Amino acid sequence: MNAGIAQLQMQFRDYTISLYQQGFLDDQFTELKKLQDDGSPDFVAEVLSLFFEDCVKLIGNMARALDKSTGTVDFSQVGASVHQLKGSSSSVGAKRVKGLCVTFKEYCEAQNYEGCVRCLQQVDIEYKTLKTKLQDMFNLEKQIVQAGGVVPQVDID
Amino acid sequence: MAARDGGVSCLRRTEMIGIGIGELESPPSDSDQVHVLAVDDSLVDRIVIERLLRITSCKVTAVDSGWRALQFLGLDDDKASVEFDRLKVDLIITDYCMPGMTGYELLKKIKESTSFREVPVVIMSSENVMTRIDRCLEEGAEDFLLKPVKLADVKRLRSYLTRDVKVSADGNKRKLVEDLSNFSSPVTTSPPPLSTSTSMESSESTRPSSPVGFISSSPESSTSPVDSPIRRREMKSLGLD
Numbered sequence: 001m002n003a004g005i006a007q008l009q010m011q012f013r014d015y016t017i018s019l020y021q022q023g024f025l026d027d028q029f030t031e032l033k034k035l036q037d038d039g040s041p042d043f044v045a046e047v048l049s050l051f052f053e054d055c056v057k058l059i060g061n062m063a064r065a066l067d068k069s070t071g072t073v074d075f076s077q078v079g080a081s082v083h084q085l086k087g088s089s090s091s092v093g094a095k096r097v098k099g100l101c102v103t104f105k106e107y108c109e110a111q112n113y114e115g116c117v118r119c120l121q122q123v124d125i126e127y128k129t130l131k132t133k134l135q136d137m138f139n140l141e142k143q144i145v146q147a148g149g150v151v152p153q154v155d156i157d
Numbered sequence: 158m159a160a161r162d163g164g165v166s167c168l169r170r171t172e173m174i175g176i177g178i179g180e181l182e183s184p185p186s187d188s189d190q191v192h193v194l195a196v197d198d199s200l201v202d203r204i205v206i207e208r209l210l211r212i213t214s215c216k217v218t219a220v221d222s223g224w225r226a227l228q229f230l231g232l233d234d235d236k237a238s239v240e241f242d243r244l245k246v247d248l249i250i251t252d253y254c255m256p257g258m259t260g261y262e263l264l265k266k267i268k269e270s271t272s273f274r275e276v277p278v279v280i281m282s283s284e285n286v287m288t289r290i291d292r293c294l295e296e297g298a299e300d301f302l303l304k305p306v307k308l309a310d311v312k313r314l315r316s317y318l319t320r321d322v323k324v325s326a327d328g329n330k331r332k333l334v335e336d337l338s339n340f341s342s343p344v345t346t347s348p349p350p351l352s353t354s355t356s357m358e359s360s361e362s363t364r365p366s367s368p369v370g371f372i373s374s375s376p377e378s379s380t381s382p383v384d385s386p387i388r389r390r391e392m393k394s395l396g397l398d
Contacts, residue, residue, distance in 0.1 A: 087202065
């Protein structure tokens with residue numbers, strides 16, 4: 001089944017490269033991969049899993065803080081959660097999410113309600129998109145390993 | 158509170174586990190390894206920094222706030238910390254922006270203490286603000302790391318640490334005390350015991366903590382002043398990359 005493994009490996013390589021090229025991931029994700037080894041083979045997947053849990057929690061906080069029905073919006077509260085999300089997305093290499101957080105933070109500082117709501121919607125879509133993409137990537141890895149192959153190291157230029 | 162001896166660190170270990178994944182300590186007798194106290198309110202960042210440090214052969218205690226860091230160091234009350242002679246902390250690395258107590262405030266408290274003022278403190282921040290960096294350096298911070306932290310950054314930190322991962326004189330003494338019948342045999346250290354993993358992470362690294370082969374003293378930092386972390390920050394803020 002060598003042809004099968006080779007094909008999977010090529011798929012994996014192409015897919016990974018596309019994630020970087022489309023701006024989903026940046027070199028911090030590459031840094032995380034450096035921290036993975038035989039002793040901790042699922043390190044990247046586990047950190048990303050924690051990150052996505054963080055997304056759910058923080059986006060929930062932002063939504064609540066932007067809820068006008070509870071009174072006036074506290075933009076500093078929104079901003080605090082955005083700041084946290086910006087930090088963790090930066091730490092895992094989630095480039096698009098991080099970029100959105102930068103914009104989001106500016107809207108918070110400007111106390112621009114519509115801008116904040118838009119960013120909230122976008123960041124929600126963005127983290128979910130990334131989650132799906134990464135799940136596909138991790139599945140390819142799994143398939144390669146199950147077929148008896150080795151997950152290739154992908155060099156991003 | 159329990160007696161202020163090894164019992165306290167046991168108590169704290171269980172306390173620390175309650176705050177989240179990633180708190181891991183080797184038994185205090187394992188004094189050959191570099192011990193780093195990492196402080197960050199973000200769980201994701203804590204996991205990453207802990208892994209970065211462990212990969213560079215450090216023993217790591219990760220806590221989620223300045224207050225807990227002080228608690229761990231025994232600086233949270235004003236009692237004299239003689240009981241903490243055995244608590245070896247070789248480096249403290251802390252996030253700057255944290256709710257409650259900032260990294261800067263934590264830095265000040267550490268530098269004010271008698272027991273830990275000599276311990277190098279490194280500040281991490283996602284923001285490259287010169288005034289912030291200056292403040293921290295003036296207060297005695299050893300270095301300032303821009304987040305996201307990379308493996309190369311952590312490897313460079315090892316150069317601050319006087320303690321290296323090697324056989325120490327203490328280690329030899331311990332061996333002799335333990336086994337007097339081997340008094341005349343050549344002094345060798347047996348590999349330190351495997352760190353007992355009480356972490357909830359199933360993927361926790363189980364590599365042996367033997368120092369052989371893990372001395373990653375790859376000096377990434379050149380001695381040129383241009384390359385020093387402080388200069389690098391200055392150059393970055395001037396737009397010179």
